[in-house]
Amino acid sequence: MDERWIEMLRSFVLACYEGMFIYLVLAIVMCSVLAAAAARTLMRGRDLDPLQYHEMLDEELAPAVSLLVPVRNSEDTIVQRISCLLDIQYARYEVIIINDGSEDGTMRRLKETYDLMPIQSKVYYSRLGQETTQVDGVYQSRLHHRLIVIDKVYGGRMDSLNVGLNISQYPYIASVGPRTILERDALVKIMKPVMDALPGEEVVACSGRVDLMAPGNTNHADRANSADNLIGRTGRTLFVMQSIEYVRAFLISGVGLVRYNINVLLFTAEVFGVFKKNRVLEVGGYKRDDQVAHMELVMRLQKHMKQIRERGRIIYIPDPICRVEVPGTWRQLCRQRIGWHMQLASSLWTQRSMIFNPAYGWMGMVSIPYFILIELLGPMLELGAIVLFIAGIGLQLVDINLCIILILLLTLYGSLLSAGTVMFEIWCSRKAYTSREVTRLLLYACTETFWFRPLNNISRIYGMLRAMGLRKAEEKDSRHGLG
Numbered sequence: 001m002d003e004r005w006i007e008m009l010r011s012f013v014l015a016c017y018e019g020m021f022i023y024l025v026l027a028i029v030m031c032s033v034l035a036a037a038a039a040r041t042l043m044r045g046r047d048l049d050p051l052q053y054h055e056m057l058d059e060e061l062a063p064a065v066s067l068l069v070p071v072r073n074s075e076d077t078i079v080q081r082i083s084c085l086l087d088i089q090y091a092r093y094e095v096i097i098i099n100d101g102s103e104d105g106t107m108r109r110l111k112e113t114y115d116l117m118p119i120q121s122k123v124y125y126s127r128l129g130q131e132t133t134q135v136d137g138v139y140q141s142r143l144h145h146r147l148i149v150i151d152k153v154y155g156g157r158m159d160s161l162n163v164g165l166n167i168s169q170y171p172y173i174a175s176v177g178p179r180t181i182l183e184r185d186a187l188v189k190i191m192k193p194v195m196d197a198l199p200g201e202e203v204v205a206c207s208g209r210v211d212l213m214a215p216g217n218t219n220h221a222d223r224a225n226s227a228d229n230l231i232g233r234t235g236r237t238l239f240v241m242q243s244i245e246y247v248r249a250f251l252i253s254g255v256g257l258v259r260y261n262i263n264v265l266l267f268t269a270e271v272f273g274v275f276k277k278n279r280v281l282e283v284g285g286y287k288r289d290d291q292v293a294h295m296e297l298v299m300r301l302q303k304h305m306k307q308i309r310e311r312g313r314i315i316y317i318p319d320p321i322c323r324v325e326v327p328g329t330w331r332q333l334c335r336q337r338i339g340w341h342m343q344l345a346s347s348l349w350t351q352r353s354m355i356f357n358p359a360y361g362w363m364g365m366v367s368i369p370y371f372i373l374i375e376l377l378g379p380m381l382e383l384g385a386i387v388l389f390i391a392g393i394g395l396q397l398v399d400i401n402l403c404i405i406l407i408l409l410l411t412l413y414g415s416l417l418s419a420g421t422v423m424f425e426i427w428c429s430r431k432a433y434t435s436r437e438v439t440r441l442l443l444y445a446c447t448e449t450f451w452f453r454p455l456n457n458i459s460r461i462y463g464m465l466r467a468m469g470l471r472k473a474e475e476k477d478s479r480h481g482l483g
Contacts, residue, residue, distance in 0.1 A: 013388065013397045017406060020385050024409040027374055031252050031417055035424075038255035042318060042428055063194055064092035065187055065274065066168035069176045070160035072100040075109050082114075085176070086144055090187035094146050096164045101133075101154025110149050114141035119148075125166050126277075128285045132163045158286040165285055168277065175294070177271040179325040181213070186321040190274050193315040201311050204301050207273040208317030209250050214239050215328025237444070238333065241452045242326050244445050248421045253375070255318050257367055270294040272322045279304065279312070295347035299368075303351060306360050334459040341463030344376055349467075376464065379457035385410050386454060414449030 067085060071078060078097075085095045099107050110116060116139035123138050133155035141147040152163055161175055172194070176182065183189075194203045214236065273294060280286075283300045298314065305312030327333040348355070348371065355372070357364040385406060392403040422445050426433050 010397045013391060014402075016384070016388055017392070017398060017402055020381070020388060020406060021409065023373075023381055024385065024406075024413055027378070028409070028413050028417070030370065030374065031413070034252045034257060035417070035421060038251045039424055041255050042251075042424075061195075062091050063172050063191055064094075064170035065090070065172045065174050065191065066164070066170040066277075067093060067095045067174050067176055068098065068161050068164035068168065069095065070098045070100050070157050070164070070178075071102070071106060072154070073102045073104045073106060075102070075104045075106045078106055078109060079113050082147065084181060086146060087184060088182060088187055089184045090191075092170070093187060094148055094168070094170060096148045096150065096168060098150045098152060098160040098164045100152060100156070100160045107149075107151055111139075114147055114149070115143050116140065116149055117142055123167055124169065126168070126281055128162060128166050128281060130162060130285050130288075132159055132166065135163060138167060156288065158288045162285045162288070165277065165280060171277055172274055173277050173280065174272065174274045175270065177324065180271050181323045182272060183321055183323075186272065189317055189319050189321050190272075193317070194274075197313070201313060202276070202305075203315055204276045204279045204305060204312040205273060205298055206315040206317065207271075208321040209319060210246070210271050211320045211323045212239070212243055212246060213323045213325045215325055236328070238328070238330065239326065240441070240444050241448065242333070244418055244422055244441065244448065245452075245456075247425045248418050250318075251421045251424065253370075255316065257370065271324050273298075275301070289346075295343050296350050299347060299351040299354065299363075302363050303354055303360065306363075330455075333456075334462075337456060337459040338463035338466065341376075341379075341460040342467040344371065345464045345467035348372060348376060379460040380464070382410065382414075383454060383457050383461065411449050414453050415446045418448050419445040 069081075069085065071081075074081070082095065082097065097110065099110070118137060119140045120135070120138040133153040135150060135152045137151045139149040139151070141149070148167070150163055150167060152160070155163075165173055172191070174187075174190075190206050190208055193206055197203050275297075279301055280297070283297070283304045286294075286297060301312070302314065327336050348368065351368075354360045354364045355368050389403055389406050389410075392398040392406070393400070419442050422441050426438060426441070
């Protein structure tokens with residue numbers, strides 16, 4: 001190759017190295033600051049008595065909540081799932097099951113088990129202002145007054161939530177994901193910030209930390225296993241790596257960003273999130289596009305509250321409020337991460353007017369830029385760093401010391417930051433860990449940069465390309481975990 005072209009290639013690679021150094025240092029500083037802020041927040045509440053929540057159990061002034069639960073072809077699991085929901089400890093709530101055009105015996109099973117009676121003529125419909133698919137019937141159980149069942153034509157999950165929103169009678173609604181198991185005190189925990197709101201302050205959305213369940217462990221009645229989720233006693237490597245990943249995400253993007261009023265609720269609201277009903281109606285309810293789902297709704301709510309100049313808050317609860325089953329195979333994990341990144345990219349694009357817009361406060365100036373730089377573009381830049389490292393070593397275009405610095409920064413950003421968050425999680429946990437469990441978790445965390453994150457990032461990049469329309473959309477896959 002001509003000497004001039006070699007020199008141009010070397011200059012280009014050096015410029016890429018400089019840019020990557022700046023990005024990794026900036027990312028490390030941002031994540032470290034957020035992790036430190038989260039650690040300070042959690043340390044303040046570490047010794048709080050868990051019984052502080054139970055003062056709300058019999059509090060009649062606690063806001064009533066409507067649980068919206070879309071189901072489809074769930075004949076085998078629907079009774080067990082409803083039993084779990086009816087067992088929740090809270091003063092006033094209703095469970096609205098939306099049967100989304102099931103083709104099996106789901107509706108028949110519901111009628112036989114809960115002695116349903118038609119009440120459609122007595123239902124007051126909210127003014128959503130958005131068309132939904134036809135509702136064939138609305139029923140209430142004679143055995144459990146809290147249980148409402150809606151039978152409708154198939155329209156998808158978002159359409160089902162809009163139907164439930166239309167029929168719900170309480171001022172707060174909560175969407176419950178298909179693989180979500182709520183803790184008995186989930187509503188107590190998640191509604192306490194609403195009760196604690198200051199005069200003139202309004203909580204428009206609230207979600208909280210999600211504990212993980214190993215694939216196949218879907219016993220709704222057994223809620224005692226959540227303390228073991230981090231260590232993954234199933235021994236499955238994929239489960240342990242996801243546990244480490246979630247701990248890092250909830251510590252940095254959740255608790256760390258909570259003061260900026262938009263955080264990991266973007267991802268957890270679909271699993272279990274509470275919204276103020278009148279505000280959701282004001283913004284037009286859920287969009288029927290599954291590609292944006294709850295993420296876009298959260299951003300739309302914040303945008304609306306800023307536009308009407310009212311003080312609306314989004315709250316993140318650091319205490320576990322529910323458990324969710326995570327993918328058990330690489331294929332399922334890839335589908336989930338592709339879906340997540342499509343939702344993130346599409347939601348940010350839909351609400352792009354808020355990016356670096358001071359009119360939207362911390363959300364526009366801090367939180368959304370963080371999600372763009374770290375969450376959206378991070379996978380591409382991390383893989384780019386690996387490619388640069390290989391090019392620098394293999395083609396000998398740059399000094400070996402630069403290659404070493406690059407891989408050290410990448411390891412610090414990936415493995416060591418994850419190991420630090422895991423250690424903090426272990427220290428904060430009320431569960432006693434053995435030295436073997438701690439060693440195992442640290443070893444897994446330290447290897448994250450070299451295999452789990454690159455493979456994960458490939459799926460996320462693919463999801464971004466699909467959101468951009470550069471890849472042909474495939475048939476919709478079933479949801480797993482948070483997706």
